[in-house]
Amino acid sequence: MGKIVAFALFIGIFLCFSCKDQKEKSQVKTWSKFNELPVQSIKPKGWLHKFLENQKNGLTGHLENAGYPFNTCGWQGDSIPGNIGIEKWWPYEQNAYWVDGMIRCGYLLNDSFLIKKALSSIQYVLDHQDSSGFLGPIFLKPAYERDRWVHNVFFRSMMAEFSASNNKHIIEAMEKHYLKDTFSYKSTRESTNIENILWLYAQTQNTKLLQLAEEIYKNSDILNKKEATSAASFLKDSIFHEHGVTYNEKAKIGAILYIYTGKEEYLKPSVAAFKRIDKYHYLVGGVNVSTEHLDTITSQEGYEICDISDYTWSLGYMLMASGDMQYADKIERAIFNAAPGAVTTDFKALQYFSCPNQAVASKWSFVRSGGPQLRYAPNPGTECCPGNVNRMMPNYALRLWMQTPENGLAAVMYAPSEVSWKVGKNNQEITIEENTNYPFSDQIEFIIKTKEEVEFPFVLRIPQWCKNASLKLNGKPIDMPLNAGSFITLNQKFNDKDKVTLLLPQEFKFEEGPENGVSLLRGPLVYSLSVQGDWIVDTAEQRSTKEFPAYNVYPKSKWNYAIAMNLNDVSSLKLIEKTMNDDPWSAESSPYQVRIPMREIQKWALLEPKEMYQETWDVLRNDKGKVVKWIKTGSQMRKGKYIFTPKLPDKDFLAKNALPKTDTLVFIPYGCAKLRMTVLPVIQNIK
Secondary structure, X not given: OHHHHHHHHOHHHHHHHHHHHHHHOOOOOOOOOOEEOOHHHEEEOHHHHHHHHHHHHOHHHHHHHXXXXXXXXXXXXXXXXXXXXXXOOHXXXXXXXXXXXXHXXXXXXXXXXXXHHHHHHHHHHHHOOOOOOXXXXXXXXXXXXXXXXXXXXXXXXXXXXXXXXXXXXXHHHHHHHHHOOOOOOOOOOHHHHHHHHHHHHHHHOOXXXXXXXXXXXXXXXXXOOOOOXXXXXXXXXXXXOOEHHHHHHHXXXXXXXXXXXXXXXXXXXXXXXXXXXXXXHEOOOOOEOEOOEOOOOOOOXXXXXXXXXXXXXXXXXXXXXXXXXXXXXXXXXXXXXHHHHXXXXXXXXXOOEEOOOEOOEOOOOOOOOXXXXXXXXXXXXXXXXXXXXXXXXXXXXXXXXXXXXXXXXXXXXXXXXXXXXXXXXXXXXXXXXXXXOOOOOOEEEEEEEEOOOEEEXXXXXXXXXXXXXXXXXXXXXXXXXXXXXXXXXEEEEEOOOOEXXXXXXXXXXXXXXXXXXXXXXXXXXXXXXXXOEEEEEXXXXXXXXXXXXXXXXXXXXXXXXXXXXXXOOHHHOOEEEOOXXXXXXXXXXXXXXXXXXXXXXXXXXXXXXXXXXXXXXXXXXXXXXXXXXXXXXXXXXXXXXXXXXXXOOOHHHHHHHEEEEEEEXXXXXXXXXXOXXXXXXXXXXXX
């Protein structure tokens, strides 16, 4: 523990030298269009800073309140007491997610409490490397499928720590772990260690690591060629039923290999994999269907919270590899809608599954199982999401700004922030302040801070949804093409206090959804009919406390409405702007409202069956007793207090049950509405 305290005391000194060392050392050749910056070069501001503060004061800083396995030693011991589950690697995955999100959040806030808490796990692992080089709990060392998947998750926290501290012990330890070992990493999940191996290659220039990564990819692809996550399967244009986290984690690997090899055969399957999500599995909130598997889209479908973190993390690699701005657009859509919409504003409770349409969120309200996955709680049913939820916003913040190969800076995504880095031919130190309330504002202001005149490529993104962007330098218009769906580059000389102002007008549009429904969008924000919630603390839940309660949320206002307007005439929609504050992600503090004409649909009601069929599962084990895979064994009838959000009514039902009166109802941003109806029927042609 003394090492941790010493680190916290002298962190400023370490970080000062860290950035200089990483900037000046030789680097391996890459084919990336953008590169990540060290974690300490970016500082969040405004609402983003407040969101991360809420994380610190909520689950990110105090996840032990969510119970097992977060109230155990985690990675700070040879084994977790009471770890007697079917898959013993499981609690290590959950704690690894937490440590990774915590260390990144800590550095973004420059918060010694979070940094010290996360470092206690990282330092323990580093201090207990075995003679063969293996890192982590020793019982994970044997060659059993999926056990070493947890290293991919945990080592990301070590990658972040190295980015901040330049601690060479991390590099030495990880290099021994991978190169002194004979483990194959051929299973689907375990092959994702390629991510860590290639990062390590970038730090060491050791070509054995690159060879190992390519060998793992080849062998894993041969072994799993019939699986949905093989290169051949990714290239198929079809619907797949695959675990969402597995799909997202594996789909990015080809793109990372492309970054370090330039081989198109690696990149193409990754590009195809995410195109398939767009075509068959993409939900309006910005994330793929994943409850827990990729599936067809309905108005009752949702996504696992893990996939908000994993999908956006993977798309970051796609952006870096391809330079295609569509991936930045998609990250923003997920982060501004699905992410805040799945957590309480104080970050003390989350959903395991979250849906665009959720008029109720209780312990009996997930339509497929009748289980507790939709309720808001510190631990709403499965432990992966309480761990993984801590990663989504820190990862977004740390990838707002990236470096270009020409030694420029790129604002690839937008949020109130500040970046400090060296740019141009002479590696001049500059700082850029990004002042904005985006996505709750059309305007983004960049102020250059430099000791002397500096010339560097300054890259900005014009989102696909923005048709009339404008750009000014010190108040004067800049005459250059600002095409929607592109990156633009200001390659010129800048002086201290120069101000670049980017205006991205957001316009309303309706997007088609399942069951002939539609959703309202404006810029990067999706809008939902806000349903007032009755938040009832579940006192029977053992993992609910006074400080971190579990809630069953029931509707207090009507939600059963259809849109009653001409969808081609969005000019009739008016945005109502309220006072912006640094904590805008709640129904009460939403800075935006839209009023929409709607008609109530009587008899369209919540489903309340007294019993339902629920799937039953078992596991298939190998001859050593290790889990190979889960298998569905059937279903059985169970009774409960079930209450579900229904599907959208069809045209005939609407015609028979629409009340004649037109009401004007309030829509707010999806992420602010914890109970919401986002995909809605349309009744404009029904009298």
